[in-house]
Amino acid sequence: MQKTKLIDFPAIKTACSRCSLQQLCLPQGLNSADMERLDQLVKRPRPLHRGEYLFCQGDRLKSLYAVRSGSFKTYSLGEDGNEKILGFHLPGELLGLAGLGHGEYRAAASALETASVCAVPFDRLQDLADHLPSLNHQLHKIMSQRISRDQEVLLLLGDKSAQERLATFLLNISSRFAERGFSAREFNLSMSRQDIANYLGLTLETISRTFSHLQKDGALEVDRRLIRIVDRECLANIAGACFTDASSATH
């Protein structure tokens, strides 16, 4: 009874064709007829709260997910039980791609804050892609970009110092916020220091000290999880100039 209301209401409000994330997401480059067909596959489950799982490592892969709002972390669990964070995911980004070749999710995904997703049943997406070259190419593109993004992280973890890693991380987050229409200068991190440390291959204490240091250098102002980039150039220098964001606005 009530169920119908609860499902339909957000479905109408968030059709791909009206979604502000269209250009960052799966429908990018699709004409409106194709987008409509994609839209029919998409389910929009109830929002998740901080800490809830979207999927777990080893679950059978049923759907790919596009982040609609909020943010997620994906992480792999070692048998010693401790997690290693593989990535943070903002609206418009796809989750579950690594599982596609194995039929099961390769990592767990959990919400860092209240968050919602679009779920796309994978087999139906693949069927549709078989008939819509434009969708298929977009899928190729997204997967390829994911490969090159992961490789940038390899670069980061390869031989950079704590300062370089954190500075690069912040610039990366900043430009991803900017792409989504938020401020590149000032933003709230949705993840804890512990999560950042884990992701960057450092300890919580080192992250904390490095934040203090960047602040003392005048590159940042830090207030708990609120970050303001005061001197972007300084930060970029510290990052080792390996990060050149020609595009990002100072919005």
Place this chain on the structure above:
Amino acid sequence: MQKTKLIDFPAIKTACSRCSLQQLCLPQGLNSADMERLDQLVKRPRPLHRGEYLFCQGDRLKSLYAVRSGSFKTYSLGEDGNEKILGFHLPGELLGLAGLGHGEYRAAASALETASVCAVPFDRLQDLADHLPSLNHQLHKIMSQRISRDQEVLLLLGDKSAQERLATFLLNISSRFAERGFSAREFNLSMSRQDIANYLGLTLETISRTFSHLQKDGALEVDRRLIRIVDRECLANIAGACFTDASSATH
């Protein structure tokens, strides 16, 4: 005149349908008619010598390459000029995938030893994939597996010690050799200590010391680049058991 001979001869000898790498490579899962169509796209350029480039970072992406024999490294060049190695590539593996979303290669690839490849013009591959779902799905699968393989490397670089990294690396190489019909116990590394160090985010000296240490512990016998795994279990324990290869033969 002579050109014709030189091109045709290897082309006949190495059609996908007769290639021993079929099951590891792009044609996996294709029926013979489809494989034939793929085969018609494939060019097989002259072999490369040690140190020669297959492509450079920033080159316009024309083809994907499948390693046919020998091995390659892919690496990204920082503007400070030093390289960061992103991966080592054995026969059957695809090169160039990260560039597909950008239209240009994101890293350089050079031969570690005399090596040959199959070149697949990317736009024609994409056209063909648009009409052959089985090929398309295989492409998805390969890209997805690449994402999850890269993520395993993130795990490795995240918080492992030098010993854990090198042990994991060797077990990984070993099982990849085994998949290709070579010995899992004894093999020649095609890359230098410097390359291994770079890849694992360590220094040359640390790699050298760690080899000595693993040898002293009785896990390995090392003679220059010839590695014999003496005590696989010991090596796996050192690797942190994060590496479980249920399948690999002791061939």
Place this chain on the structure above:
DNA sequence: CGGGCACTTGAATCATCTCAAGGTTTGTGG
């Protein structure tokens, strides 16, 4: 045979980690 390159080993240094204590914010129940 000689020169160069790849590798090994040692000793000192340094960045990050570990351990430990203290502070601040947030949420909860009285």
Place this chain on the structure above:
DNA sequence: CCACAAACCTTGAGATGATTCAAGTGCCCG
């Protein structure tokens, strides 16, 4: 609304694993 606990963050001091610098060996190729 306050008191308290839990979670999160900061800072310090000492330990440690990897790096750097330096010397030396052995192998390959001309």
